[in-house]
Amino acid sequence: MNRQQEFVLRTIEERDVRFVRLWFTDVVGSLKSVALAPAEVEGAFEEGLGFDGSAIEGLARVFESDMLAQPDPSTFQILPWRGNGHTEQTSRMFCDILTPDGEPSAADPRNVLKRTLEKAADMGFTCYTHPEIEFYLLKSDKPGPDGIPVPVDQAGYFDHVPGGVAQDFRRTAVTMLEDVGISVEFSHHEGGPGQNEIDLRYADALQTADNIMTFRTVIREVAIQQGTYATFMPKPFSDHPGSGMHTHFSLFQGDSNAFHEPGAEYQMSKTARQFMAGILKHAPEFTAVTNQFVNSYKRLWGGGEAPSYLSWGHNNRSALVRVPLYKPGKGQASRLEYRGIDSAANPYLAYSVLLGAGLKGIEEEYELPPAAGEDISALTSAERRAMGHDPLPSSLHDAVRQMEESELMPQILGEQVFENFLRNKRAEWQDYRLQVTPYELSRYLGVL
The missing domain is CATH 3.10.20.70 (Glutamine synthetase, N-terminal domain)
Known part of the structure; x- marks a missing residue:
């Protein structure tokens, strides 16, 4: 022992x-x-x-x-x-x-991430991650009389609401997270009514994934204690932003940040550029993992700063991958932010495919395309095509199809997880496409 x-x-x-x-x-x-x-x-x-x-x-x-x-x-x-x-x-x-x-089970999501981190270690890297987790706080898990969920407040981004339910909620939740050894960096009200964000401190990727699973449990427990309901559903409201889990990645070689190179553009090393190129190249193949539900695509294509196209930028919040503002004299803080992932993703598999795609870019020395300096969503389709900003999958069906055709995803996930995951997602899409929705009834029943 x-x-x-x-x-x-x-x-x-x-x-x-x-x-x-x-x-x-x-x-x-x-x-x-x-x-x-x-x-x-x-x-x-x-x-x-x-x-x-x-x-x-x-x-x-x-x-x-x-x-x-x-x-x-x-x-x-x-x-x-x-x-x-x-x-x-x-x-x-x-x-x-x-x-x-x-023997470790090939079907265990935690083991999938362990294998990916072992590959990174064989290449000389340790991976650190920092998630920004969004969720909605509702009055109940049942919708209101109009069929729409009822948020606990009507506040917005960074709003301070004296005596507010969400403010008390965040204080209790942060205290409880720290009680279970999860360090919190920031917490604030997000853009949607009842929407909150809590950012966890940097940790290695396996610890972060464990922390996210604990985080979701803590958030739901605190909500129950306070008579509210917390949801990580990617897009519970048509008219308000979805909930993402923007995650910052950095690779270290010993005590040195492999993404940092003094004097380079944005202080970003060749390793960082190749890692980002790997993520951009393979993003359509792994979107079914980072955005695994039918509802995920309402967030990705519903506006509210959710990224829908393959692009990267420096401090450009419409880009899929962002290079955050460099802090002079703080090379250890150099990192990349992936903005596509949902807060409802399986963190073990999501971080495996993101890290695996980035490592593939380093291995194969992928070339990074030019940065996007403009709001990509404001461009025309022709302009986006000309600039190489291809779209992410627009539905779970499209995402599953692109994942099925991938050579890299079964290598990262292992054949068993790859097949089991796809089988689950095909069944979800089949269930969804057979549903007659309230939208269809209200739009067509009285006129057709």
């Missing part, structure tokens, strides 16, 4: 933890949980916890259903919304999913 495992067992005893929740995700990023009694934790460290993988979306087929959940002791945390004298003390650990012979 290693020291981290010993620390967990000692903490469970000293803090009188009564339940230990083991967390992992299915292929689309839904959080799964099983609670262990404290006496069973040591055995789970040694042998894993057996479960039926065929009951989890995308994890195993019926004839190979036996799987093991192996808790990662480095992720142990006491959950602050349990305990405090009201209920039994509860903690959580993330798990790696193993096959019965103890």
Whole structure:
């Protein structure tokens, strides 16, 4: 037994933890949980916890259903919304999913990201990420009488609302996040009514993905405590901005930022340019992963600064990839921001495909196209074509089709995750396209 495992067992005893929740995700990023009694934790460290993988979306087929959940002791945390004298003390650990012979499961999203990070390490890189997570705070999970969700306020970007529900919510949520070891950099009201953003501090990509899964749980728990409802749905309102998860990426070689080159344009190194070129080249192939729901394409093509075309720019917020404003004397802060990803994406798979595409650009020495200096959405279609700003997929159907034709995506995700993910998305599209929507009934029923 290693020291981290010993620390967990000692903490469970000293803090009188009564339940230990083991967390992992299915292929689309839904959080799964099983609670262990404290006496069973040591055995789970040694042998894993057996479960039926065929009951989890995308994890195993019926004839190979036996799987093991192996808790990662480095992720142990006491959950602050349990305990405090009201209920039994509860903690959580993330798990790696193993096959019965103890090998990492090829279908485990967390393992997919681990493999991608190992490839980066083989190339000499450590990947750091910094997500800006948007979500809506609503009065209920039910729409109002007009069929539209009801936000908790009518405030806008950076608005300060004395005594406001969202302000109290953010304060409680940030405190709870920090209680579980997640450092927060900023929090503020976003552009839509009831829309909020909380930005997490830089961490390595695996820790960030774990943090995002915890973040979503914390946000929903705080909302329930305060009698509201939090949603990470990409586009809950037709007339207001969608919720994204802009993520900043940087690669380090030891203590040196591989994206920084003093004197270069925007202080951006050749490595950074090749990484960005890889993301731009392969973005249409991985959009089904970063924007995995039917509703995601209402955000991408619904305006509100959501990027819809392949482009990059320096401080250009209409671009898909942005090079943030350089801070003089702070070369360690050099980074790239990918603005296409939804806050509802599976973070393990989304970061895998983004990092994998960027590494491919470095490996193959992709050439970066010219920067976009203008608002791309304001250009005509002919102007965009002439400048090489091809569109992202316009629907989940288009995104699935482009992912199916990709050679790189099955290499990054592995054939099993690749096929399981596509099967799930094809089924979602089939369900969606068979629906007769309120829009169709209101537009056609009375006139046709």
